[in-house]
Amino acid sequence: MGVSSSRSRRGLIRLAGGGALLGAGGASLAAALLHGNDDVLAQDRVLVRRNVYDLDPNGPELRAYARGITAMKKRPLSDPTSWAYQANIHGTEERRLRPGWNSCQHGSWFFPSWHRMYLYWFERIVRKASGLNGFALPYWNYEKEGQERLPWAFRRPAKPDNALYVEERSRQANGGETPSGSLTSSRQALATKQFISTNGAAGFGGRRQDDGTGFLNGALEQAPHNTMHVWIGGRGLMSAFETAARDPIFWLHHANIDRLWEVWLGQEGGRSNPTDEDKWMNETFVFFDEDGRRREMSGRQIVDIVRQLDYEYDDLSGGNQGPQSAGRAMAPASDGERTTLAVRDGVVLGNRRSTVSLAVAPGGAATPVLELTDVSATVNDGFAYEIYVGLRSGGTPDFRDPAFVGTLSSFGMPRSGQGGHAGHGGGASYRFAIEGGLPDGDVAVTFVPVVTPDRANAGGNVRIGRLAITG
Ligand SMILES: [Cu+2]
Secondary structure, three states: OHHOEEHHHHHHHHHHEEEOOOOOOHHHHHHHHHHHHOOOOOOOEEEEOOEHHOOOOOOHHHHHHHHHHHHHHHHOOOOOOOOOHHHHHHOOOOOOOOOOOOOOOOOOOOHHHHHHHHHHHHHHEEEEOOOOOOOOOEEEOOOOOOOOOOOHHOOOOOOOOOOOOOOOOOOOHHHOOOOOOOHHHHHHHHHHOOOEOOOOOHHHHHHHHOOOOOOOOHHHHHHHHHHHHHHOOOHHHHOOOOOHHOOHHHHHHHHHHHHHHHHHOOOOOOOOOOOOHHHHHEEEEEEEEEOOEEEEEEEHOOHHHHHHHOEEOOOOOOOOHHEEEEEEOOOOOOOOOOOEEEEEEEEEOOOOOEEEEEEEEOOOOOOOOEEEEEEEEEEOOEEEEEEEEEOOOOOOOOOOOOOEEEEEEOOOEEEOOOOOOOOOOOOEEEEOOOOOOOOOEEEEEEEEEEOOOEEEEEEEEEEEEEEEEEO
């Protein structure tokens, strides 16, 4: 974030220009030529998004962030650079919508790209509002050992005059507790090779929009994105679309999600962005720059963060992956017809561990998948369950166990009887590849609560319309 540590834009130009030497005066001109327009040109250097745990809680970077937030909060709601207007771009309960509001993309392949754009414009607004020229958003890598707790500056002092603190978080987050490893883990997401979800399994980025599968999370969105939203939020801001971006930690959480997208690409092995998909590349979304000017942006403008957006991350290592991750690369699931091997209707989960036993029919050629369809929440609080398929009885559930298939969390889950999110009918759908395969005979599907609502709800926290295993 510091000016002295920023990589020189001129160095990049020299590379791009085939070794041509540029004087200081030529650098910005060359940068403009490189971009081809001034749409996304803000800096003459590449800014570095740093790990928040490497920053002094009272240092210039976090002080600038707090200063920027305070300045933005003083602006009227009608100002697109105000704190509330920016948060409302993600989601709002206001009835009268202004341009760009309620446009967050979840449950589809626009999840990674839309949030990258959102952060990019927000970062520019904070940079100007803070007065720190080299400001870049820090990220929070909760997966790294010793860095799982909510960063200090966001919970202390726990007073309203600390612009980074908000009261409306879970007790665990503001209390400095450590989330369970299943909530912070990017293991499933990074192991997923295809970007686009198929009929069989979640892709890294998500499903093709309007492919008929309804609201279906991609692997990155599912965890650690959704899981950390509910762990931080509890009953508070971070647990719902309409309030999440009002918590200053939202932006550091999403910077980490954006970083994980770069980590995923760097793992190679066939991982790539869907740059041959016209809709993903060209669909435009509305944002505002630091002067309040309306900006439109599309996927093709954000695929290269260094060249197109002038930022990079100080570290692209993939979190805290256990040894089990090495051998568990996700097989691409078949896109064809799948056979239903077992099904159970109307499963309700409460605050305790619960197990569904299923007799599995033989057959099925593809990687088996656990499908949860028409899933809705019956409580307002955030909650999350680890899911295991074929957990040995008596065994202690551990997300590093091969029986662990993923986490079901309430972020983005429609409330029962509310008709779904953003116009989709019914509940949400979830798919989890069962990499360990299916044992012969009966199969146990076990749900272990890892984030529970404050009060036990007699009717359960979540209703799963249909639970099925397909192959
Ligand atoms: Cu989010």
